[in-house]
Amino acid sequence: MKAIIIDDEQHCIKTLQWTLAQYCPDVEIVATAENGTNGKNSIEAFNPDIVFLDIEMPMMNGIDMLKSFEEISFEVIFTTAYDKYAINAIKLNALDYLLKPIDKDELIAAVDKIKTKKLKIDKSQIDNLHEVHKTKIADKIAITTNDGLQFITLQNIIRIEADGSYSIFYLLEGKKIVLSKKLGDVEELLEHNLEFFRPQKSHIINLKFVEKYIKTDGGEIIMVDNARLSLSRNKKDEFLEMFAKI
Numbered sequence: 001m002k003a004i005i006i007d008d009e010q011h012c013i014k015t016l017q018w019t020l021a022q023y024c025p026d027v028e029i030v031a032t033a034e035n036g037t038n039g040k041n042s043i044e045a046f047n048p049d050i051v052f053l054d055i056e057m058p059m060m061n062g063i064d065m066l067k068s069f070e071e072i073s074f075e076v077i078f079t080t081a082y083d084k085y086a087i088n089a090i091k092l093n094a095l096d097y098l099l100k101p102i103d104k105d106e107l108i109a110a111v112d113k114i115k116t117k118k119l120k121i122d123k124s125q126i127d128n129l130h131e132v133h134k135t136k137i138a139d140k141i142a143i144t145t146n147d148g149l150q151f152i153t154l155q156n157i158i159r160i161e162a163d164g165s166y167s168i169f170y171l172l173e174g175k176k177i178v179l180s181k182k183l184g185d186v187e188e189l190l191e192h193n194l195e196f197f198r199p200q201k202s203h204i205i206n207l208k209f210v211e212k213y214i215k216t217d218g219g220e221i222i223m224v225d226n227a228r229l230s231l232s233r234n235k236k237d238e239f240l241e242m243f244a245k246i
Contacts, residue, residue: 001026001027001028001049001050001111001114001115002028002030002046002047002048002049002050003020003027003028003029003030003048003049003050003051003052004029004030004031004032004033004039004042004043004046004048004050004051004052005017005029005031005032005033005051005052006032006033006034006035006036006038006039006042006051006052006053006054006057006062006065007032007034007052007053007054007057007079008034008035008054008056008057008058009054010034012054012079012100013032013034015101015102016052016079016102016107017029017032019102019104019107020107020111022104023104023107023108024107024108024111026111026115027050027111030046030048031045031046031048034057035057035058035059035060036057036059036060036061036062036064036065036068037059037060037065039051039053039060039062039065040060040065040068040069043069043074047073047074048074049074049075049114050074050075050076050077050111050114051074051075051076051077052077052079053065053066053076053077053078053079054078054079054080055078055080056080056081056188056189058185058188062078075114076096077096077097077098077110077111077114078096078097078098079098079100079102080097080098080099080100081099081100081141081143096110096113096114098110139153139154139155140152140153140154141154141189143169143177143179143181150177152169152171152177154190154193154195154206155195155206155208156171156172157169157170157171157196157206158170158171158172158205158206158209158223158224158225158227159203159204159205159206159209159223159225159227159229160183160186160203160204160205161183161202161203162182162183162201162202162203163178165180165181165182166178166179166180166181166182167179167181167182167183167185167186170225170227174225183198183202183203183204186204187204190204194207194242195207195208197238197239197242198235199221199229199230199231199232199235199239200229200230200231200232200235201232203229205221205223205229207242209223209224209225210222210223210224211223211224211226213231213239213240218230218231218232218233218236219231219233219236219239221239
C-alpha cells in the first residue's frame, strides 16, 4: 500500500517512517510533506492508498486540507500530539486516530483495519470533524522538547512569553517550559480557547490567572505569578469585554 505522511514536525515524520518500516512492511512511503498545501500536492501526484495526517499545521491544517478535496479516494489515519483531542468524535467509522508518540501496536491495528475493511470518509464526517476542531475539545496539549513530548494541562498555563523564535510557558507551581516555536504559532493553537488572550505582542495569558488590572495609560495586567504586563491600547476594550464573560 502506498502512503504519504503529512506532518509539520520532521522528527515525527522520520519516527513514523521507521516504525512503519519495522512493523508494517506492506506500507510504502512514497512522499512526505510538512504542511497541508504541500500534502495536497503530493496526494494528487502520487494517488496514495493511505495518508497519515497531522491536524495542527501551518498554512493549511489537516482538516482544511481534507475539505479541499472534491472526492477522497484514500484512507486517512490522523496522527496528532493532542491528548483527549475529541477522540470520541474523531473515531467515527471512517476515521482512525493515533496519539503521539505513536504506539506501534496501535499503528499495526490501524493499518490492519485498512487492509481488512475499506473505510471511506464522506463530506458529512469531515464537516463534523471541522466543527469539533473549532471547539478544541481538549484539556491538554503536547509540546516538543529535546527528549520527546511534554504534555501540558491547559488549565495549568498561567502565561506564555515570546523570546525570539521561542515561547516560554509559565505554569503553576513555578514550572517553566521552553518551546522552539514562535508565539504566533502558539496563539494559532489556542485561538479558539476563550480562556487565553494576547494582551500585547510578547505575551499570551490565561484569563483565569489575572490577579489585577491597573488603569494606567494603556493599562497594566498583574498575573498570579506577580508578572506585570502592559496592555496594548487597541486590546483594552476586548480584554475588558472578555472579562465580563467570565
